[in-house]
Amino acid sequence: MGLPKLPKVSDPGLDETAKMLTPQRIEEVINRVIQKETAARLKVYMNTCVHCGLCSDACHWFLSNDRDPRFSPVGKVKQTLWEILRKKGRVDPDFLKECSRIAHTECNVCRRCSMYCPFGIDIAYLLLLVRRICSLLGLVPQFLQDTVNSHAVTLNQMWVKQDEWIDTLQWQEEDARDEVKTARIPLDKEGAEVFYSIIGPEPKILAQLIANMAQIMTVGGVDWTMPSLDGWDNSNMAMYSGDFETMGRVERVHHEAALRLKCRRIVMGECGHAFRGAMYDGPKWLGWKEPPIPLIHAIDFYHELLTSGRIKIKQKFEEPVTVQDPCNVVRGRGLGGKLREIVRMTCANFTEPEPGLEHNYCCGAGGGTINCGPPWKPSRVKGNRVKAEQFEATGAHIIITPCHNCHSGIEDIVAGYNLGMHVKFFSEILVQVMDVPEDLQA
Template identity: 55%
Template sequence: MGIAERLIEDVGLRRGVSKLTPEKIEKIVNAVITGETGARLKAYSETCMRCGLCAEACHFSQSHPDDPSFTPAGKVHQTMGVLLKTGGRVDPDFIYGMAQLAYTECNLCRRCVHFCPIGVDTGYIMSTVRRICHKLGVTPQYIQDTAHSHSATSNQMWVKDDEWTDSLMWQEDEAREEFPGLRIPLDKEGADIYYSVIAPEPKFRTQLIYQAAAIMHAAGADWTMPSEPGWDNSDMCMFTGDFEMMGRLKRRHFESAQKLKVKRIVMGECGHAFRSVYDVGNRWLGWRWHPVPVIHAVEYYWELIQEGKIKLAKKFPGPVTIQDPCNIVRGRGLEDKLREVTRFLVEGEIIEMHPNKEHNYCCAAGGGVINCGPPFKNQRVAGNEVKARQLAATAERGVKTVITPCHNCHGGLHDIIHHHKLGMDLKFLSDIIYECMEKPEA
């Protein structure tokens, strides 16, 4: 079954294609291909052997084993392959199906790269397809609304400037009941650490800010958070294909840190945001490397443990399993540090999913797919039956807790666990560190 047989109605996609003409499509397709791509796309498009090995890599393909249109090669063939073959001469209906496929049936997890004998990066190709869709004005409504929020407020949740600082002051006040000496320092110049989060934290997961402050306080960290826009390190524009706005967001983030003259940025437990700051947005801006060093929370917690700055009053009861976030494992290589931190915190067995580490399956929420909203939720959950089987296999061995240091993984796995009635809990590392660490002031 091809994409034409499984179209889902989305107001953003429908409105976008209603404004297209074949002439506009051809012009924009060729402008992107000739002006923004080069040898990389040409090499991938001319060397793919259609061998089928990538079918083993993709969770969508493994969850629909009898439908080759879900394989990475099949997705490329149905989208970029057609654009290159026709020179962009396609009709608006084709663009609708292409956009649905690129935004909701590929998580850009890049697991397929590990299986391709010549290293074709389907994630890059699908990102280029999304870039074309953005330039055509054809994006799913929910994720486009989030991109509009980035444009208007520099954060993805329409959090106003005073709401941001109020949230920090509120969490500091709450935490001081437990830790009387705790502060969340705002705009402290020259601090060792600039701690940045994604906008869902002040919006509806404020406990994570509380926990981060408690950990920083217990570790004696020299840290700060900014009061001005730039604090949100998330980036749905990277996923819609709005690279101009992505660049503005990353510039603002780095300039906020530079203004405070901090030594480095520590990013909270999010995968896509780390990818945007560490590997994509900085490159779009033309920087050879980051103007301020960047590390993920997993790396920072690992450092604190190595330096003896986190002391435990108890251990978290196992067995547990670990979800490897694509963007910090395949994209940064933090699989071993993630496990070292987990072993430090957990009493009992770590029961690995199989496969695991850089070969673990994506949560099916990343790459902006979960942000495309309710119209595509059932398709997203059905597209990751293979992850449900992975989780169920650990549950059969007694696992009740899944540790994953990524917001999107939490969202995706929550939907899978709920749908399949697996009865498992999800934990961030900060949840466990806060729960188990010594709290001498408390």
């Protein structure tokens, strides 16, 4: 069709591992996955899709790449799964490298396209299936695979060692006490009302968020705890690489840590993919219909604290703000309404993004895509021009997003398109505007 050539990106995770593949192994793995791990969904989706292309307008990659058909949801399935099935698994390593590029780095499995397909075909599921095949063949972008290796070895995403974890918590407890003098981070407290879990990058690179939470919990008078041992990290990159065995292990440890401490429920920090893993993908893989103990996302928790009056607002945040609806908790949990409520309760000047709520565009970073690392950053930023245009139209200065992937992804978009905006987690706003009672003030 005379489409321009896409820039070549080198990634040892694909280039080097592809050299080790044999035709027999490729065929064996593909057919094993198709026969043993798929059933009605794959079969029916394949028979039902009439190749109408109506899912295209859903995809930020397609829209941002000037409607290049290679980036439409069905276009991505055509270039990967249709070919794999048509050739009954007899495909070559170079083709599979392209499959990984498409499925791992050019699709955020955000599921927006499922809302645009007239049949409701779960296109993200089909691309996750491609990832699964690639992962079993060892074809995963190197940076993403490194996080998976970390999960497998340390049960956290960022190679955080045991002593580093405890040390970071002590350091953040001290920092929190500079603001709220009785702030504590209770470890391993049996029977606590709230088991609070976070993602690996928090202790590694965004530790101040832990101190924020210690302040919020203290002011809100919440009976909470964090685990001293494995299970504190609720993130799960294995879910996105296609290494579902590791995904299952990570989720089991997370839930069991909360069960061991006999906590009433798990409150998860501000992260979307972590919520997806703990709430849906992990339990499904483990054969649980639902998580074994109640589990809520930070948005729900903040909403409770604010509406119940446990936390009061001193003075609203004045700068103009907008929100980035994280796919996994808005399209994935319907928390868009509550997100707006807590933003309106804390901010004086909120502008609604358009499109918003379930129809919001993905940040472009989710689905493990940002974890594919620097080699893939240029295409990721280019592939989300619509996001930049969407934010620019709001005229806001601050973008609030209760999700780590969104946070990092939007920062890249803001820088890439010179939007001059800042990205904040909701906890950063909340610690700024909440009323700290006088007896707690440091």
